[in-house]
Amino acid sequence: MTRALRRRVALSDDSDWTAAPSPVPAASRPAAEVLAELAAGIAACRRCPLGAARIQAVPGVGSPQARVMFVGEGPGFDEDHQGEPFVGRSGKLLDKIMESIGLSRAAVYIANIVKCHPMTDPTDPEKRGNDRPPSPEEIAACRGWLDAQIRALRPRVIVTLGAVAARVLLQDATPITRIRGRWRSYDPGEGAPPVLLLPTFHPAALLRNPDLKRDVWSDMKSLREELSKP
Numbered sequence: 241m242t243r244a245l246r247r248r249v250a251l252s253d254d255s256d257w258t259a260a261p262s263p264v265p266a267a268s269r270p271a272a273e274v275l276a277e278l279a280a281g282i283a284a285c286r287r288c289p290l291g292a293a294r295i296q297a298v299p300g301v302g303s304p305q306a307r308v309m310f311v312g313e314g315p316g317f318d319e320d321h322q323g324e325p326f327v328g329r330s331g332k333l334l335d336k337i338m339e340s341i342g343l344s345r346a347a348v349y350i351a352n353i354v355k356c357h358p359m360t361d362p363t364d365p366e367k368r369g370n371d372r373p374p375s376p377e378e379i380a381a382c383r384g385w386l387d388a389q390i391r392a393l394r395p396r397v398i399v400t401l402g403a404v405a406a407r408v409l410l411q412d413a414t415p416i417t418r419i420r421g422r423w424r425s426y427d428p429g430e431g432a433p434p435v436l437l438l439p440t441f442h443p444a445a446l447l448r449n450p451d452l453k454r455d456v457w458s459d460m461k462s463l464r465e466e467l468s469k470p
């Protein structure tokens with residue numbers, strides 16, 4: 241880690257992470273460099289109580305050149321232990337869903353709305369089934385990290401996985417059953433260009449209800465069609 245990066249990481253540990261100095265605007269720097277910087281900042285972040293309970297932060301994974309960014313809700317037990325998003329049963333299913341349209345984990349970027357594991361009992365990160373949805377306060381505290389990642393990546397498409405990710409990014413409480421598969425636009429802020437956004441179901445929902453696979457397959461075909469456009 242360079243001295244400049246260490247300094248930015250140290251600064252990102254306080255609440256005003258947006259003030260981290262950068263001699264060159266993020267938009268004109270390589271995405272890989274900005275994403276690495278953000279990952280280091282997230283690893284040091286304590287902006288909400290999730291930072292104190294986690295085993296490790298889960299910034300995101302994938303290609304800095306990704307045209308597609310998948311966004312889920314937050315890390316669970318396996319993700320907290322491995323430091324990578326979507327590595328449990330849901331993650332394996334997400335890999336298959338991506339493969340069905342010729343995408344791979346290495347070609348896309350995968351991240352979550354919150355970067356640390358929301359636990360029902362934060363004193364016991366070794367307990368399985370200790371998951372809960374992130375609170376509105378935790379989402380608000382963490383949201384800036386995701387937007388900064390989107391601005392660094394500038395993906396062609398964001399695919400939200402599940403109701404929470406869609407509701408947070410679209411600011412729309414319409415049930416996921418009614419908004420999935422409908423193309424929307426997302427403004428990542430700070431003058432960055434808007435990004436096409438496609439809501440679909442979370443893989444965990446498919447594990448609970450395999451009947452939803454038909455809808456997700458329809459959404460993936462729509463995604464494939466969009467990506468095939470020049």
Ligand code: SF4
Pocket residue numbers: 282285286287288289290291292297354355356378381382385
């Ligand atoms: S969930 Fe987000 S805001 Fe909260 S400590 Fe983790 S990285 Fe920071």
